Amino acid sequence: MATGPEAGMDDGAFRTAEGRISLLWLERLRAYLEAGRDEDVALVMEPLHSADIGDVLEQLEPAERIALVVMLGDRFDYSALTEVDESIRLEIMEALPNADIARGVAELSNDDAVFLLEDLEPEDQHEILSALPTFERLKLKRSLDFPEDSAGRRMQTDFIAIPPFWTVGQTIDYLRAEQDLPEEFYQIYVVDAGYTVLGTLPLDKFLRTPRSVKIDTIMNTTFVLVKAEEDQEEAARSFERYDLVEVGVVDESGRLVGVLTIDDIVDVIQEEAEEDIRLMAGVGDEDVSDTTVDTVKSRAPWLAVNLVTAVLVSYVIGLFNATIEQMVALAVLMPIVASMGGNAGAQTMTVTVRALATREIEGGRVRRLIRREMVVGIFNGAIFAILIGLITWLRFTNAGLGVVIGLAMIINMIVAGTFGILIPLTLDKLKADPAIASAVFVTTVTDVVGFFAFLGIAGLWFGLF
């Protein structure tokens, strides 16, 4: 029940009951855009939250997106661009004059401004920065100097820092008098003259403590800080682990230089899980709004890797050419063993990759986990060996063939469990991302072992070599 964004819209709600953007609403906007009725466009867009404006942009055709931004002019809230897919953001920003972007960026908080600028071409970035007031420009430049995906890139450089000898009353008076406060803040930092953090204070502490109390008697002296060069995923883990809402960011010398807030971190957490899903499926850093060419480019490398392993696997089958020729039922049955192994391997691998990503596998648990996966492989192998053995016996009225496929199944399931856990663990030890290549390695192993075990055992059993 979002009461906010609907307020002020009497002629047709913006979102349907299921939370999707109303097609009726969208049609009306499109009509206004086509007719060039910019006052009407501004009127329907005005009540929307920047996240909703982002959703609207994603729904429109490319030409309509530009038209919308141009018609809104100075009324367009550039923070909406932080809410759309990267490809749409770049498309819109490339279509607009840099002077307009500079005007829009000047209105944004430091972290949103960095988010918009970081992916632009160096020349455009330079031109926009030059058009900004000196103080803003220097702050943005400092953030942009930190590595991509670091805490320093994501941080907000406005924060409230007070000395430890102030009282609660003094602090409140200062906040009431000060005009240039951050838009929103959740805690106040107690620092020494060199901006080293001595303590933190959540806002509710100020509201429950008498005015005369000294700050250093109520501040939290155990607190979490993150380094500006630290990866944003590391910072996200601190937020998750300690249920934080805001954290201070310090430079190499321990000086407080900014803060990270939970809303930025929620996006990081989401992206991180997303990344694992994509890497495991062999999809790159891809959006639904990417062009066809970009999509082909992002997927072809993974398909190429798969082609190489598939050809390799087919060479393994080729070794048993003569065996298959004598008993064509083997060709009919062989994909079953490989497919079951691939599936079981994917299960183990997924659990392992996620456990590594969330740091759930440490120390003594590893050995316990490997043992469990092997035992699971033996159990499931036995269950499905019996099933497929019976099915095969009935279908081909050949008990021997049933025994052969059953044996191959047990072997492949144990191999699947073992490699499903060892491959991601090894990649992690080698400092590679276990999500990225595990799937390819695991299915290659289960395919090779599946075909080799089945055709090999069959050859021995029926004397076909």
Add this chain to the structure above:
Amino acid sequence: MATGPEAGMDDGAFRTAEGRISLLWLERLRAYLEAGRDEDVALVMEPLHSADIGDVLEQLEPAERIALVVMLGDRFDYSALTEVDESIRLEIMEALPNADIARGVAELSNDDAVFLLEDLEPEDQHEILSALPTFERLKLKRSLDFPEDSAGRRMQTDFIAIPPFWTVGQTIDYLRAEQDLPEEFYQIYVVDAGYTVLGTLPLDKFLRTPRSVKIDTIMNTTFVLVKAEEDQEEAARSFERYDLVEVGVVDESGRLVGVLTIDDIVDVIQEEAEEDIRLMAGVGDEDVSDTTVDTVKSRAPWLAVNLVTAVLVSYVIGLFNATIEQMVALAVLMPIVASMGGNAGAQTMTVTVRALATREIEGGRVRRLIRREMVVGIFNGAIFAILIGLITWLRFTNAGLGVVIGLAMIINMIVAGTFGILIPLTLDKLKADPAIASAVFVTTVTDVVGFFAFLGIAGLWFGLF
């Protein structure tokens, strides 16, 4: 750089530089546990944050976990149990007397208490609730009456509500005088006599506004609320969309009954992405700490489904028995076409499933996306058709075989793209979770089409029927 949890530990840090629990630290704890030195155990555990206590519990053997909780006695912080895997939580809680649990639960905030109680057996739940003070018991019972995974289950029932005619000064005086405030809060709710929300006020507003200002002149009148019966995933989407830190929860009559805070929602967001990964890989609601038997139980159903489809696919191959018998190279090559189709289908499916989960596919974008996936299928199909065609030609010195496998590849890649997007979309339309069954359907389609197209075209081309 976590300064907090290390504080007070002079004899060996708790975490290593990489953020893992120090094995040395763990060994010492184990030694204390075995020797029954409960004062030493309490001493090393005392400085730890509840999240760290949770991590320690996960690293220990089952018997050690119980020993740790028993030795700590009343010093054990039960909120640590909200940080461990479900199976470990249940194992510990089943081993402890209900009276101890009741004493521990009484110390917790309402949302943490519900989290611990909700998965217990009804009798245990009842016994623990009965041991609590009436007021606490009623509050917990009301939360437990809301459906599983609803906002009402996750909410915190302590919040601060004030009337609109108060001033900023009156509110601050009230907060300073009131003893029974929630542990942490980020906004204050302005309500009428019937607890209908009239507005919200973030805490920083109180700190920047003079004491004499009336509340109703500064409160936010556009705000987001969630219904208690609403699914927690819906609530999480509101948090993400509007960058919220806290949101009010209302019952059917619009009465404010609790609040949801971002720290609970971060877990929901994490779980939701996690769930998609697991469902796509055919792994149920499984933890790394599950027993072997539970793991077998969770995975076998998916393997059974895979067995059925694999047998189905093998019947399709069986149709071409005679064809393969005449040209055994077909058996050697056929897994390549199926494997490439399966991979391409998984790519499209993954992008679609995640876009559906994050509500990125709406209205006009669907048609555009289907068109894109088909075109991507044609492009990648053409690229890999040429590649595999050449490889096959060189390997078997048979140009016709190269053409056949190339044609089959193009067909299967287009089919993979089309079904990779249509299957999850259809499941979503039918109100099923697109993550759960898409993978099985998509690979069945690409296997069937892959084998059928390749063997069928080969049969026609070489006149083998």
